[in-house]
Amino acid sequence: GAVVSQHPSRVICKSGTSVKIECRSLDFQATTMFWYRQFPKQSLMLMATSNEGSKATYEQGVEKDKFLINHASLTLSTLTVTSAHPEDSSFYICSARDNRARYNEQFFGPGTRLTVL
Amino acid sequence: QKEVEQDPGPLSVPEGAIVSLNCTYSNSAFQYFMWYRQYSRKGPELLMYTYSSGNKEDGRFTAQVDKSSKYISLFIRDSQPSDSATYLCAFGQAGTALIFGKGTTLSVSS
Numbered sequence: 001g002a003v004v005s006q007h008p009s010r011v012i013c014k015s016g017t018s019v020k021i022e023c024r025s026l027d028f029q030a031t032t033m034f035w036y037r038q039f040p041k042q043s044l045m046l047m048a049t050s051n052e053g054s055k056a057t058y059e060q061g062v063e064k065d066k067f068l069i070n071h072a073s074l075t076l077s078t079l080t081v082t083s084a085h086p087e088d089s090s091f092y093i094c095s096a097r098d099n100r101a102r103y104n105e106q107f108f109g110p111g112t113r114l115t116v117l
Numbered sequence: 118q119k120e121v122e123q124d125p126g127p128l129s130v131p132e133g134a135i136v137s138l139n140c141t142y143s144n145s146a147f148q149y150f151m152w153y154r155q156y157s158r159k160g161p162e163l164l165m166y167t168y169s170s171g172n173k174e175d176g177r178f179t180a181q182v183d184k185s186s187k188y189i190s191l192f193i194r195d196s197q198p199s200d201s202a203t204y205l206c207a208f209g210q211a212g213t214a215l216i217f218g219k220g221t222t223l224s225v226s227s
Contacts, residue, residue, distance in 0.1 A: 095161075103151070105151060108153075111160045
């Protein structure tokens, strides 16, 4: 149980285009999902907390107009990187908190590697 | 003082060794203590979680929490090359996102 999927796993795009990344909880419901980015050999950096049916909460320094988050259902959250630029190239990982979780544990997706040319 | 501190390593050990990974924290409000394993270019995988001081064992892995010293450890017995990964400690409170350590990179050589 507690499987989280992400799609796509890898995307290469031209500068100026928008890219949408999907995060799905496959066998549980997740009121809350989280989006992280990770640079090579760096730790996870929390970008935003996504709550189903409400606006996402962004961490300081993360542009909400650039990184659009939608959490339309209890099993799906999407991150759209708008007008992507090479500096947005990174590994984006989502996680989901199982509504039944006792210890607040989060389960991670496999990540999406974004390369902006 | 940083909220969470974790030695980034890298840590290199021979196969069969006992590995000790550690994190310290400063926020006494943390209620949940976890360890995640992350292989290169993959998402983190939850290994162990606990909420109380003491030891919790799962196979070759033992998670230890000392709330009085604000210190948690992950021990790996009989380490295998497949244990080579980055290990992240994580701390949580009800209703908030987890706080992660920077991760310790472990390499187990055969």
